Amino acid sequence: MFVTIYGRPGCPFCVFAKDLAQRLEARDAIDGYRYVDMPSEGLTKADLSVKVGQTVHTVPQVFLDDTPIGGFSEFDQYVREHRLLAAAATH
Template identity: 60%
Template sequence: MFVVIFGRLSCPFCVRAKQLAEQLEQAGNIEGYRYVDMPSEGVSKDDIAKTAGKPIHTVPQVFVDEQHVGGFTEFDQFVRDHQLLSTSSTA
């Protein structure tokens, strides 16, 4: 399982999504992750919308094995639903 997170470094939910992916990687529950800083890599919400197949209004946007999961809340729920960590990071 590989996770890709599109976000901005100034976004607190993006930081939380990245931390959750790091926890998953450290626990050995994913093969790895890539964090894409949208401004520095020239990626727009429209670019992500093309891949996700629907309009994107917020960041982060998380993909697991190329499947769009959603934002941080949906990613956290995905981790819970698949029991990938004993506890997830929703605070």
């Protein structure tokens, strides 16, 4: 599974999502991740809304492979529910 995180500078939840993805990658629990700095790539929330398929009000927006799952809270919940960090620690 590849994680893509769309975020903005100065957003603490964007930093949390990126940190979580880094921990998952370090434990080989994901195939990798990409952090997309929206302003530096010229992306707006309207652009992201098109990709997500509904209006986006907040960042980060996290995708697992190409499926949007929500923000940091949903990403963290997914990791906990699927025990990705715990499972990776036992390998």
